[in-house]
Amino acid sequence: MLTSGPVVIMQLPEQLNAEGVRTIMQELEPLLETHRPRIVLDCSQVRYMDSAGVEMMLHCLEEAMKRDGDLKLASLSPEAEVVLELMRVARVFEAFATTDEGVCSFNAVPAEGVSQSTSWYANIFGDLGAIKQAS
C-alpha cells in the first residue's frame, strides 16, 4: 500500500480470486471505513480475476461512495480489462493508464468541491430537473 497525499494506492495481486480478495480486503476494509476514502487500485499485476474479484471491486466502490469518497482503477492489465468488460462493469469505474493519473484525478476535482446536496449522478448527467423541463 502506498499513499500519495490523501490518496491510497493499492496493488492488486496476480490472482484476484476468493483467496486474493480475502487478503486484499484485510488491508482495504479499514481504509473504507475512513471519512472520504480515496483509493486507486493498481491492476497492472492482475492476470486472473473471477467474479469474487469483480464483486470486491464493486463492494469497495459502493463503500467508498457511501462515505463520499471514490475508488479508481489504474494500469489495467488486458486480462482485467477483458473480465470487467465481459461482466459489464468496466464503465462503472474510472480507469486510468497509470496510478499517477489516477491520483491526479482526485486532486483535479477535490471531493470538497462537490456540494453535499448534489446527487452523485448529477456530475454525470447534469441537473435531471432541467433535462425533464427541456424535454
Next chain:
Amino acid sequence: MLSAIVIVGPEIREGRESGVSLENASSEFPLAATQLQQTAPLACVEVLGRSVAGRLIDELRRADVDTISVFADAAIAPRHAGVGSSTNVTLYVAEDPWHVAAQKLASYAQTEIEAILVMRASAYVEFGLTDFLQSHREQGKAATRAFDKEGPLDIFIIDKTRISESENILTTLRASDTARYGVRGYVNRLEHPRDLRQLVVDSLTSRCRLRPQGSEIRPGVWIDEGAQVNRDARIVAPAYIGRDARVEAQCLITRCSNVEINCQIDYGTVVEDSSILANSYVGIGLDLSHSIVDGNNLLNVERNVTLEITDPCVIRQNRVARKEKNRRSPIVFGFGGAQFASAEEGSR
C-alpha cells in the same frame, strides 16, 4: 484417375521411423499452441456448422475424386471411431499419419491411379482442382506444390508415373524442384484462433465461398436446424446460430457473430463480433465482444488475451447431447454427412 490423400493432424514430423520429413516444415506451418486449439488443428473445429476438414472432404467428393483416404492423428480420431463407411472415403487412424500415408502412396504403384492429390487439412484454401491438375501436367514435374502469396501450402499433386517404385513418394515432396502452382483464390491458413474468427467474418460477408450450414431466414441471418431463438432476442445480420443452439430473451447477437452447435446464450447477453464454439454456455447479462469462447476458455482477439474462467455462471462447457458426443469441440472432426470407415488398419 485421381486419388486424394488428406492428412488430418500436425505437419510432417521429423525423426519418425519412416524418416519422413519436410524441410522447414515446422517453421512454415507452426501449430498455434493455444488452449483453444489443444491437440486438434483448427481445421477440425466446427465453424458455421461444419469443420474446414469436413468441408474439404465434401469438396473432394463433389469433384469426383475416385478414392479419398483420410489419415488422422490417433490423438484426434479415436473419438470418431465407429462411424460408417462409404464408397470412396476411408478413414485411417495412426500415431503418425504421414508415415501411414506414405505406405498408402506406395501402394498406388499397382493401381490405375495416375495422379494423387496430397493435402493436409490445415488451411482453408479455395482452388480449382482441374486448373491445378492442368498446371501440374503442363509443368511436367513429378510433383507440383500449391503456393499462395505468403508461401507454400500443404497441397501437392504427385504424378505416380514419374516416380520410381523404390522411391519414397513423400521424399519427392521434399525436393526443391517441385513445380509451383499459384493459388489465386481465397486462402486462410488457420494458424491462430484469430484466423478462425477471420474466416467466419469473411464467410458471413461473402468474401469467400464458405457458406454457413442451415437456412438463411433473412438476408445475412443463418439459422441451423433445431436452433431456438427467443422471440425477445435480436439477431442482427450477418450472424449464424448453429444446430440445437439456444439464444435466450433480451440477447443480442450481432456483427458477424457465430453461435455454434449446442451452445446457449443466456438472458440479456450481448455477443458482438465473437465466435462461440460448439457446446459452450455464455451466462446471463454479459458483454462479449471481439472474442472466441470455447467452453470455459475465452480468447479476446482484440487484446490477444486468453482467459480460463472457472466461474461456471459466466462461461462453461455445455453438456454434450448424446447424439453429438462425437462432435465435441475443439477436438472435432465435424465430417458430418461424409461417411468414414472405422478402419484402423493403417495403424496396425
